Amino acid sequence: MWQRVRPVWVDLGLVVLVVAVQLWPFLARGSESGDPWSPGGYVCVVASALPVLWRRRAPVAALVTSLVATALYDLAETTPAQPVWYAGLVVSYNVAVESPRWLRVALLVFGIGGTVVFKSSETALRSAVLFIAVYAIGRAVAAARAQAERMAHEREIETERAAERERARIARDMHDILSHAVSIMVVQAEAGPVVLAKDPARAEATFDTIAAAGRDAMVQLRRILTVLKTDDGPHAPQPTLVDLPKLVADSGVAYEVVGEPFAVSPDVELAVYRITQEAITNVIRHANATRADVRLTWEPKRLTVDITDDGHGTPVPSDGNGLIGIRERAAACGGTAVAGPRPDGRGFRVTARFPA
Incomplete structure (x- = not known):
């Protein structure tokens, strides 16, 4: 007041x-x-x-x-x-x-x-004590104000940094979602005319896969846009490891789980999902592979996800965002990610490791 x-x-x-x-x-x-x-x-x-x-x-x-x-x-x-x-x-x-x-x-x-x-000396002494006391109070208030301004400035900077990190995360999510969905739709659409004449039943399944990929992409994009538009209220959950088998199955990729699962943070679950999604997208778009495998390995002290293919082993173009996003996602959760041709020269491999 x-x-x-x-x-x-x-x-x-x-x-x-x-x-x-x-x-x-x-x-x-x-x-x-x-x-x-x-x-x-x-x-x-x-x-x-x-x-x-x-x-x-x-x-x-x-x-x-x-x-x-x-x-x-x-x-x-x-x-x-x-x-x-x-x-x-x-x-x-x-x-x-x-x-x-x-x-x-x-x-x-x-x-x-x-x-x-x-x-007089008495008045002088009394005045000196009072003036010094007032001076000390004023300096204490000035120091408190300066500290409050510094803290407010630091909070503002941290808020801006958090917003930048969130924008980068959303950009990676949208890149992963759209790249994965469009790649699957393109591959299936190119295969559609081939199987249409030979196997009508399989052609119908191909078009169903195209529609499902498009619908899934729209659902995930709508979820991200809803989060951007609103500040509170319930939102649909982000993908987790439970959703990983469906992602792999929809992409026609082999899936294997090794070891005994343990609890990991939601950030790690989302990172594993998005890294796998981006790696599969790269296989479809760049590898020219006939087979790809996803292996989830639960070890006592870490969780590892491997995505391998038998393509020509050529990496993603250096100016792309895919491999950069994979490394950033892993690093943001305290993990590491490496990508490159397989040692035997038969394809490409993406490996991400996260501490338990």
Whole structure:
């Protein structure tokens, strides 16, 4: 509630409060001689408080003005003792918060030194303690604000980095989904006319495979677009290892599982699925292979997925995103991925390993 109040009203209220407190000695008692208080004393009290109004815009000028008015107070003929000048303390706080170091230290020395020269030793000591305390509070507030700004800036940078990582992940997902679906559809469409004349039943299955690949791609893309459009609410789950056999079967690739499965994180499951999907897509598009195999190996300390083919062993073009995305997906989950021709020269191999 206090932060919603306009600063000008805050400063005006401070001026009224400071003037009332500093004029209290004038109103609470009379002079020992019975003479009325000097008008100059009233003027100095009000003049020392008015700079609070511009303490935010020009804190140095406000402090100097307040200190000069305070020093002139002793020149008035009949005035009550004024042990504390609150306006100067208020403005000193702003100087400590907003001014450069050399300037605020110089003004602190100037304010304390002037008190020593023109006031009694008791007043000088009291003023020095008060000014130093206010200066320390101001510096503490300035340091807290600077720390808050740094943290906000760091959060902003981290948010931007997270957004970039998410955009890269979504781009990889869309690349994998579209590449895989289109590759299967192209291969099946090219085979369709060949089998249509020889085996109508098989031709029908071929066209069913094309339709199924297209529908699956649309479902996955719609899922990604839904996540992009909404910030909350339930979303369809990402693919997991449970979906891997269907992916392999739909692609006409052999599938084998070795070892005893153990629990892995959802990120690893998604990475294995997408890596396998991209590797199969590369086999269809680039390998000119007659056979491909996917092997999932569960070892005591790691999970390994191997995708091999018997094609010509030529890697994906270096300017493509496929193999880069495979390595990035594995690295993002703490794993590694390698790809290249098989040692025996009979095809290409993609291997990704993830720690247990």
